[in-house]
Every structure is written in C-alpha cells, then in structure tokens.
Amino acid sequence: MFPKLPRAKILTTIALISLVGFAFLHLKHLNTVTSINNFLINSTRIDSSELRKIITIPKQNQSQVLHQEFREPLTHHDQEVQRSSVISSDLDDQEFGETCHTLMGGKASQSLIKESINQSAHRFVYDWINNSTLGSCDRYLNSKTIPFIKEPVDKSEEEFPLAFAILVYHNFLQLEQLFRVLYRPQNFYCIHVDASAEETFKQIVQQMADCFPDNVFLATKPVDVKHGFHSVLLGEFSCMSDLVGISKKWKYYINLTGEEFPLVTNLELVSFLRRLHGINLIDGAHTYVFKNRLPKVLPMNLKKYKGSTHFFLNYKAVQFALNANISHQLNVSLAPFRSTCESFFQVLQFNSKVYFPGGMSANPSRQLYNDTGANRHKDWQNNIKNCISGKIQREICMLGVQYLPKLTHESYGRKLVANKFPWKFHPLAWDCMLVWHHEKVKKEYLTGKAAVHFDEVINSPYVKYGRTVDGF
Structure with a gap:
C-alpha cells in the first residue's frame, strides 16, 4: 500500500504537475508563435518593435464561444449592447474622421493630400501584442479595433x-x-x-x-x-x-x-x-x-x-x-x-x-x-500619366488618397467593390475607407434602413x- 500523504502535499504535487504541463505546452507552441511574428513583421509597414508576439487562438471550446457570441437569440437589452458596440469603436476618431471627410469631399489642399500620401503606417490594426497572452477567440471577437x-x-x-x-x-x-x-x-x-x-x-x-x-x-x-x-x-x-x-x-x-x-x-x-x-x-x-x-x-x-x-x-x-x-x-x-x-x-x-x-x-x-458596370470600380488606363495615383498594375490604376472622392461619391450607389486597393500603397486611404464604411453601418443600426x-x-x-x- 502507498503511504498516506498529507492533504497539503497532495495539493502541492498536483499544482506542480499542472505548472510543468503548462510550460510544456507553451514551449511546444513557441516556434510557431515566433515564425508567425516574424512573418507579420516582414509583410507590413508597422514598426517591427510593435509586433513582438502574435495571437494564438486555442481550438478548444471554439464552437461554444461562437454559439454564445453569434448564434443565441439576443434579448432587447443584448441588442442595445450590440448596437452600442457597433457605434463605439476605435474607428470613432473625430480628428482623423474630419481629415478623411476633407479628403473625400474633393476640396483638400495639395499640402494635405501630399501629407496623407506620405503616411506610412495604418491606424486601426488589432493589438496583437497585448492580446497575445490571452489570445482567445472570445477576446478576438469582442475587440473594438474594427468591430465584428x-x-x-x-x-x-x-x-x-x-x-x-x-x-x-x-x-x-x-x-x-x-x-x-x-x-x-x-x-x-x-x-x-x-x-x-x-x-x-x-x-x-x-x-x-x-x-x-x-x-x-x-x-x-x-x-x-x-x-x-x-x-x-x-x-x-x-x-x-x-x-x-x-x-x-x-x-x-x-x-x-x-x-x-x-x-x-x-x-x-x-x-x-x-x-x-x-x-x-x-x-x-x-x-x-x-x-x-x-x-x-x-x-x-x-x-x-x-x-x-x-x-x-x-x-x-x-x-x-x-x-x-x-x-x-x-x-x-x-x-x-x-x-x-x-x-x-x-x-x-x-x-x-x-x-x-x-x-x-x-x-x-x-x-x-x-x-x-456595377460589379467593380476599376480605373482602366494604359498610360501611367493618366493614372491620378501615379501607379498602375495590369493597366488598372492602384487606388489611393486621390481616389477617395470618386470611391465615396461618384461610385457610391453605382459600384459594389473597389478593385486594386493594395494595403501598403496609401495606408491612410484604406483607413479612411474603414471609417467611411463604419459610419454607414452605424447609421443603419440607428435607422434600420439601407x-x-x-x-x-x-x-x-x-x-x-x-x-x-x-x-x-
């Protein structure tokens, strides 16, 4: 027979075993986390010091999280919370929003256009660093960077x-x-x-x-x-x-x-x-x-x-x-x-x-x-001199800051999707479109109408x- 151990020693032993198991799992995923981190750093213009870690989403309980967050019928109170979460997000940056609306209105000064083109970093990137240690689906789905x-x-x-x-x-x-x-x-x-x-x-x-x-x-x-x-x-x-x-x-x-x-x-x-x-x-x-x-x-x-x-x-x-x-x-x-x-x-x-x-x-x-023609917004040009963004790919102009008035006014209600919109070309143009789109979604939740x-x-x-x- 095994000797009878005091309760305190048994609990201590269980705790040590659990700690060793956690450390093993952490080491098992370390190489994957590091490689994904390096991948993201090399594929964006974001400062590499801001991307030291990357979220790893555990597969356990994913279905349960999804059903809790997305599938259960919402009560009236829950619906109000949902609408509030849509209305309140990182995209509600008043100063940046005003800059975007100036650019979209087609009346921006040349100095503002030039300054906007030279912006090299995106504003609304999910905070992978602070969320990496608690990178569950629950936290990811409820982030307010660009709300789901x-x-x-x-x-x-x-x-x-x-x-x-x-x-x-x-x-x-x-x-x-x-x-x-x-x-x-x-x-x-x-x-x-x-x-x-x-x-x-x-x-x-x-x-x-x-x-x-x-x-x-x-x-x-x-x-x-x-x-x-x-x-x-x-x-x-x-x-x-x-x-x-x-x-x-x-x-x-x-x-x-x-x-x-x-x-x-x-x-x-x-x-x-x-x-x-x-x-x-x-x-x-x-x-x-x-x-x-x-x-x-x-x-x-x-x-x-x-x-x-x-x-x-x-x-x-x-x-x-x-x-x-x-x-x-x-x-x-x-x-x-x-x-x-x-x-x-x-x-x-x-x-x-x-x-x-x-x-x-x-x-x-x-x-x-x-x-x-509603299918896509495309600016077909076979001469780069006719391309207002100054960059062309396969005879289609890349979309940037100069195209914001066209996208949000001329094409809105006539075109469904903007084509040739590379993320790294003019980051501010992409970010402005995020704000513009978010404002439309907010209005829909307030009015209930398209x-x-x-x-x-x-x-x-x-x-x-x-x-x-x-x-x-």
Whole structure:
C-alpha cells in the first residue's frame, strides 16, 4: 500500500504537475508563435518593435464561444449592447474622421493630400501584442479595433445569407481587416489560400478561421493560382464546391481578392441583390479581339464572350457551373487557353440557349456590357500619366488618397467593390475607407434602413433581359 500523504502535499504535487504541463505546452507552441511574428513583421509597414508576439487562438471550446457570441437569440437589452458596440469603436476618431471627410469631399489642399500620401503606417490594426497572452477567440471577437458585427440589422438581411470566396496569397493584416468589414454571422466565407503561399500565412489564416467554425473555413482543395490562366477558375471551383457542400441557405456567391474593398454595407448589398430576383451579375461582351485566347469553336457552337473575373452568382447558377454537362464540356474546351476565367461564366450567362439559372433570356446587344458596370470600380488606363495615383498594375490604376472622392461619391450607389486597393500603397486611404464604411453601418443600426438601392442597374436592359430564379 502507498503511504498516506498529507492533504497539503497532495495539493502541492498536483499544482506542480499542472505548472510543468503548462510550460510544456507553451514551449511546444513557441516556434510557431515566433515564425508567425516574424512573418507579420516582414509583410507590413508597422514598426517591427510593435509586433513582438502574435495571437494564438486555442481550438478548444471554439464552437461554444461562437454559439454564445453569434448564434443565441439576443434579448432587447443584448441588442442595445450590440448596437452600442457597433457605434463605439476605435474607428470613432473625430480628428482623423474630419481629415478623411476633407479628403473625400474633393476640396483638400495639395499640402494635405501630399501629407496623407506620405503616411506610412495604418491606424486601426488589432493589438496583437497585448492580446497575445490571452489570445482567445472570445477576446478576438469582442475587440473594438474594427468591430465584428454580431447581429443583422433586420430580418430581410438575416434571411438573405451570402457566400463569399476570397482568393489570397499574402498580406494577412489586409485580409483580416477586409474580413472584419465583410463579416456577418448569417453569411458563409471560403478563404482560398493559394497553394504556393507561405506556410506561416496559411497557419495564421487558419487560426482566424478557427474562431468561426460554423461559417468560415479555408478551401479544402487549394490551387496554385496563376493570373490569367485556367488555375484562376479552378480556385473559384474549389470554393464553390465547398460552399455548396456546407450550406444550401445562401443566395449569392460573391468572389473577391485580398486587395479589394466593399463600397456597400452588407445590408445595402442584400437590398440590391434581392431586387435582382436571382439574376447573375456578370459583365461580358461578344468578342473577336482575343481570338488566340479562346478555342475556334465552343461546345454547342456557343457564341464567345469575354469579361472580367468578378461576378455575383445565385446558388442554382453555382450548382449548374459545377455539375451541368455543358459546364464540364466548356471547362475542358477552355482549359488550354488564356483568359479562361474571363470567359467561362460569360459564355454561360450570355448564351440564352444554355438556360443558365439567372442568365440572359435573349442573346444580348453590346449595350449590356456597359450596364453591368456595377460589379467593380476599376480605373482602366494604359498610360501611367493618366493614372491620378501615379501607379498602375495590369493597366488598372492602384487606388489611393486621390481616389477617395470618386470611391465615396461618384461610385457610391453605382459600384459594389473597389478593385486594386493594395494595403501598403496609401495606408491612410484604406483607413479612411474603414471609417467611411463604419459610419454607414452605424447609421443603419440607428435607422434600420439601407442608404442606396442601385436603381440605375435595376432599371437597366441587363436586368430587363435577365432570367429570374424561383426563391428570390
């Protein structure tokens, strides 16, 4: 028999064992934490002394945290607390807000514009240092840097969930801020991390997604995406397949890259998409220009169309793209050529005989190409001298401080997403857009209404000849 030990010694022994176990777990994760820390330091303009540590989000009890924070019905008191948390955040910086509004108004002095362009650091980055020791999902989800929205504004938003696919390969901090802006608990999010991305980037994106086990995940079959090639389409297929598999509730599939910014709130987007009644939003024109980028003959002798890689597709259209025989035939036919990703959905959408859900009910005229311009804000320029930001990529101007008036006034209510908005180019421009977007969300929680409805698009020939879908 074992000798009977005093109670105090037993308790002391248990405490020592627990302490040794904690130290072991800490050492086990130390290398991962350090590598993620170094990764973030090397990929941002933030002072490296401010990024000594990085949050590690424990996987235990994640589902419980999510259900507590995002899924349980809120009482009237809880709703008031939620609205207060949206209204109160780090984005409510009055002095900075005034600077942004001056720039957005288009009347800023040249000295203010120049000073704003030269700002090299972002203002609203989550405090990874102080939160690293208590880096639980609970603390992360409740941070006020850029608040996560935990409750829809109204029933119409709640009952119209969306599916987002974000294709990324670098710059976690931009992705994390974009995700905060986009997130709503009723939506679904597939993050396609490029197969060639750094392992540390994949790890930290996975840690973020783990805090949302019900509706956020990484693509299960990531692709090594090459711009302009068939792999772009395969990346979309990867997220589409996962999203169709995870839920049948969502209404539209929306694809984004990591360097874009929404020019609408989720409520405004839902308000607009409801009015489309299932019609897809895809730009495209019958083209003979890029003959060497497409096969001479398409299956079913379909007409050739080309457009952008951006689209809004209803749920049934995504199922059709993944499963229909003509979709498989078209995919095989286009695979060896350039610009597959700019033609696949356009061919399905604009050939009426395909009966693509949400596609055209009649073969379109060229006018329809212009009517779908709501999809993206892009400033196409083939000469850098015509680019007001002074920087161009693939014939598209990079968005910066000089574009703030266009984005918040000319494009607001006409365009859905701003394209070519790199996080490191003009940090202040991105931060101003965060403030602008947050102010719109605050107003929605106070009024319960969306501010814009995209009447020009709804009344366009594109929508007139679109094929509506049951369930909308």
